[in-house]
Amino acid sequence: MSGTTIIKAENVERKSLPGRILVVDDVASNRFILQRRLSRLGHSVQCAEGGHQALEMLSMADYDLVLLDMLMPDMHGDEVLSCIKSDVLLKHIPVIVISALDEMKSVIKCIEAGAEDYLSKPVDTTLLKARINSVLEKKKLRDETAALVRRLESELEDAKRAQLNMVPHDFPDATLLQPISVRGYMRPAREVGGDFYDFFYTGENNLWFLVGDVSDKGVASGMFMARTVALIRSIPSQYYNFSGQLMMPHEVLCRLNIELCEFNPEMTFVTLILARINTQTGKMHIGNAGHAAPYSLFPSSVTQLVDTKRGRPLGIRTDTSYQTHDGELKAGQSLFLYTDGITDALDINEQAFGEDKMKACLNESSELTSALPIENMKKAISEHVGNAVQFDDITMLLVTWDGYDEKFVNNFTLTNSIGEITKISDQMSNLYQVNNIAEGVASDLRLVVEEVLNNIIEHGFDDDAISHPISVKLVHRDKIVCLEFKDGGTPFNPLLQDKPDLNVSLDDRGIGGLGIHFFLSLVDESSYEYSDSQNCLTLRKYL
Amino acid sequence: MTILDTNSIDQLRELIGGDEAELIELIELFQVESGVMLNDMKLSCQTQDVDLLRRSAHSLKSSSQDFGAIQLSELNATLESNCRNGWPDSAEQLIMQITKNFELVDESLTSYLSR
Numbered sequence: 144m145s146g147t148t149i150i151k152a153e154n155v156e157r158k159s160l161p162g163r164i165l166v167v168d169d170v171a172s173n174r175f176i177l178q179r180r181l182s183r184l185g186h187s188v189q190c191a192e193g194g195h196q197a198l199e200m201l202s203m204a205d206y207d208l209v210l211l212d213m214l215m216p217d218m219h220g221d222e223v224l225s226c227i228k229s230d231v232l233l234k235h236i237p238v239i240v241i242s243a244l245d246e247m248k249s250v251i252k253c254i255e256a257g258a259e260d261y262l263s264k265p266v267d268t269t270l271l272k273a274r275i276n277s278v279l280e281k282k283k284l285r286d287e288t289a290a291l292v293r294r295l296e297s298e299l300e301d302a303k304r305a306q307l308n309m310v311p312h313d314f315p316d317a318t319l320l321q322p323i324s325v326r327g328y329m330r331p332a333r334e335v336g337g338d339f340y341d342f343f344y345t346g347e348n349n350l351w352f353l354v355g356d357v358s359d360k361g362v363a364s365g366m367f368m369a370r371t372v373a374l375i376r377s378i379p380s381q382y383y384n385f386s387g388q389l390m391m392p393h394e395v396l397c398r399l400n401i402e403l404c405e406f407n408p409e410m411t412f413v414t415l416i417l418a419r420i421n422t423q424t425g426k427m428h429i430g431n432a433g434h435a436a437p438y439s440l441f442p443s444s445v446t447q448l449v450d451t452k453r454g455r456p457l458g459i460r461t462d463t464s465y466q467t468h469d470g471e472l473k474a475g476q477s478l479f480l481y482t483d484g485i486t487d488a489l490d491i492n493e494q495a496f497g498e499d500k501m502k503a504c505l506n507e508s509s510e511l512t513s514a515l516p517i518e519n520m521k522k523a524i525s526e527h528v529g530n531a532v533q534f535d536d537i538t539m540l541l542v543t544w545d546g547y548d549e550k551f552v553n554n555f556t557l558t559n560s561i562g563e564i565t566k567i568s569d570q571m572s573n574l575y576q577v578n579n580i581a582e583g584v585a586s587d588l589r590l591v592v593e594e595v596l597n598n599i600i601e602h603g604f605d606d607d608a609i610s611h612p613i614s615v616k617l618v619h620r621d622k623i624v625c626l627e628f629k630d631g632g633t634p635f636n637p638l639l640q641d642k643p644d645l646n647v648s649l650d651d652r653g654i655g656g657l658g659i660h661f662f663l664s665l666v667d668e669s670s671y672e673y674s675d676s677q678n679c680l681t682l683r684k685y686l
Numbered sequence: 687m688t689i690l691d692t693n694s695i696d697q698l699r700e701l702i703g704g705d706e707a708e709l710i711e712l713i714e715l716f717q718v719e720s721g722v723m724l725n726d727m728k729l730s731c732q733t734q735d736v737d738l739l740r741r742s743a744h745s746l747k748s749s750s751q752d753f754g755a756i757q758l759s760e761l762n763a764t765l766e767s768n769c770r771n772g773w774p775d776s777a778e779q780l781i782m783q784i785t786k787n788f789e790l791v792d793e794s795l796t797s798y799l800s801r
Contacts, residue, residue: 170745172716176752179702214744243748245767264748268701 161185162207162279167197167223168241169215177210177266184272194218198226201233207282208275209238211258213249221253228257235285237278241266299362302335306365309372310340316513319622320668322474322545323350323422326514328521329538336536337364338482339372348422348670348681349389354480354540355415356434358456367411371457374402375417388634388673392417392430393465396454400432400465403458412456416480418542423625423670423681425472425544430465432457435486438502440477440541442510445502448478474546479505479516484535488524491531496524517541547620551578555615559600559630568592571617578619584686587665588624591682594662595628603632603678626666628680635678636671637663689787690794694754713795716753720746720788727765727781739777740769746784755791758784 164186166177174190181188189204191197193215201209209227213220220240227233237259242250250261259281260274310329317324327340337357344350355371357364375395383389396417403413414434420427429437429448433456436448454465472478481501488496504523508516517539524537553574557563568589575585596613604611616627643656663669668683699709723742730739747762761784768774 170749171719172712172749172752175712175715176698176702179708183703214741216738216741243744245763265751 160276160279160283161187162275162282163187163205164189164208164210164275165197165200165206166190166210167194167215167220168210168212169193169217170212173212180266180268180271181210181275184275186275194220194223194226197223201227201236206236207279209236210262211238211240211253213240213242213246213253219249221249221256224253224256224258235282235289237282239274239278299335302362302365303331306331306335306369309369311342314514317543317545321348321422322547323420324513324543324545325350325352325540326517327538327540328517329536330533331365331536332360332484332533335362335365336360337368338484338536338538339368340480340538340540341372341375342540342542343376345383345389345419346670347668349419349672350422350542351417351419352480352540352542353415353417354434354437354482354538355413356482356484356536356538358412360536363409364411367413367458371399371403371413371415374399388636389419391467391674392419392428393454393467396430396432396457396465397463400457400463401461404461407458410459412458414456416451418478418480420472420542420544421670421672422544423683425474425476425546427470427472427478429468429470430454431468432465435481435483437481438479438505439472440479440505440509440516440543441473442475445505445509447502472542472544472546474544477516477541477543480540480542482536482538484533484537485520485524485539487535488528488537489531489534490527491529493531496527500527513543514541547618547623550619550621551617552619553617555617557596557613557615558610559604559613559632560610561597561600564593564596564600567596567615574617574619580619580624580686584624584684588626588684591662591665591684592626594658595626595680595682598637598658599628599630599632599678603630603635605633622686624684624686626682626684628682629677631677634673636673637680638669638671689755689757689790690798691754691756692798694752695798698752698754710799713753713799716749717792717795720749720792724781724785724788727784731778731781734773736769736773739773740766743769743784746788750791753791753795755787758787758791761787 164181166174166181166188168174168177169192178188178190189200191200194217197209211220211223224238227236227238240250240253240258240261241264242261243264254261259278262270262274307329310327314326315321315324325342329338329340331338337360338355340354342350342352353375357368357371396415413432415432416429416434416437418427418429429451431451431453433453436451439446439448448468448470451468452466455463485501486496486498500523504520505516508519511519520539551574555567555570557567571592572585572589575588592615599613611631613628613630618625637659640656640659643660666682667685670681672679698712702708702712723746726738726742730742743762743766747759747766750758750762761780765777765780765784768776768780
């Protein structure tokens with residue numbers, strides 16, 4: 144057939160994988176021949192006259208392969224091989240030993256010491272090509288695998304960092320105004336874990352805190368953890384119901400559960416303890432979605448809050464309901480939240496750290512505050528685990544309420560009758576005087592009490608004919624006077640009312656708002672919540 | 687058995703890419719290097735340095751084989767083998783034989799180069 148080029152099969156050479164090859168031989172003519180032969184096969188070739196020069200060249204440049212002669216004056220080939228294979232930076236470089244047929248003992252020794260292959264002298268061209276190609280292909284695969292592993296490790300490390308960045312690391316200490324401290328710790332077992340903790344405020348005095356655990360481990364659970372944390376964090380409005388009242392933990396858990404059930408074909412689930420505490424009163428509400436109940440730490444008393452009713456873990460069924468457990472932290476009391484990575488931490492004999500050891504450690508730490516209980520727990524786990532591999536994430540959170548040094552607490556009760564306001568106000572004024580509260584402050588407090596009670600009595604109840612109880616709690620703490628008003632009237636949050644426009648005349652101004660604005664201007668802090676069918680307004684004035 | 691199998695040299699030329707100048711360079715390299723190895727052998731006799739003798743015989747054995755100097759290669763193989771259990775009694779006699787054989791190989795190579 145004219146115009147057709149026929150290429151004989153034996154003339155078609157398999158394309159060689161080009162490599163950087165170091166030829167080590169003390170005989171110049173051997174080096175000369177091998178260099179030319181290998182260059183013709185497309186390789187880049189450099190030569191060393193002996194072992195020392197070879198090791199120096201290997202330390203200075205990258206090579207894909209070493210062709211190593213055995214009998215050399217300065218170093219025997221097996222010594223050179225041993226140096227290469229014991230060097231962390233060189234041991235990945237494959238070595239082909241070149242030897243005479245009567246040197247098989249040395250060859251076997253070298254293969255045992257890590258040589259990739261051998262070639263006997265005189266070196267056959269076909270074998271030379273085949274073995275070099277085979278070794279270079281294997282090295283290329285190894286290099287690619289190593290690069291892939293490095294990339295994956297690096298990406299997992301990035302993911303771990305990103306995940307750790309999703310939980311807060313700035314922990315608040317107790318202050319005069321916020322007598323509460325928080326400490327947390329999380330250590331993922333693998334590069335990416337499924338545990339998490341968080342804490343944040345809604346309003347000035349409502350601290351939410353939580354510890355959760357996503358089923359399974361690894362990237363998928365890490366992603367689910369990120370989704371859960373983002374959901375909890377990114378919708379602060381979900382913590383208020385339609386009336387603007389703060390939601391209870393069980394209500395938040397219900398919403399969160401419905402969100403997590405969506406787009407969850409793998410049925411990944413999350414166990415979670417979610418709590419909120421009023422930092423001024425220590426009153427606390429806890430919701431539990433299938434998680435281990437937290438521990439209460441009080442000097443010489445460590446108890447698990449087993450009465451926090453466990454609901455189903457989140458993400459399984461949308462029709463799951465949850466409950467809120469009400470409690471209260473006393474001054475100096477802490478709440479310890481944790482994941483089962485602590486109790487399930489195994490030592491080298493596969494013995495779990497267990498609930499008892501955890502409780503014993505908490506007992507030893509019950510009189511300690513700040514980060515110490517967490518540090519003690521970390522130390523105890525570390526001592527237990529020893530050199531065993533950590534197989535589950537370890538997470539813990541400690542919330543300690545310092546409370547206040549209360550100088551006096553008085554409770555007053557009145558009914559919704561205007562005439563009772565002065566009576567209560569006079570009783571309080573006496574208390575201010577007895578307790579050396581400055582006259583100016585006492586005067587402000589009197590105005591506040593009268594204005595608030597007036598508002599409640601005038602506007603709080605629809606049915607004027609019926610008598611309704613109103614309670615006022617007066618607490619004098621270190622440098623703070625705190626007033627707590629409670630009434631069972633119409634739900635009303637005075638803190639959500641618009642400020643009156645003081646620049647317009649009284650005639651042009653709308654009705655209401657001025658009294659609220661007035662008493663709020665006389666105090667330093669205010670908070671409101673509607674719970675147990677009661678309006679609860681707390682006002683604080685610094686002394 | 688011929689002193690020098692010139693077919694081996696033709697094959698060697700092919701192996702290194704067929705370049706005549708490079709072949710000449712290689713042959714001259716072999717001639718000079720073999721002279722050095724022979725000197726090393728003679729030197730080893732003064733102190734009965736069996737390692738030096740064995741190494742030189744080993745190197746000359748393999749390089750002379752590449753150039754088709756089969757007799758020379760075999761003589762060196764014998765000498766190398768005799769060195770395995772210490773200094774061989776046959777050392778000086780074999781070195782003399784190797785020297786004579788190399789002179790013939792050297793002449794043949796020179797005449798090959800002057801073709």
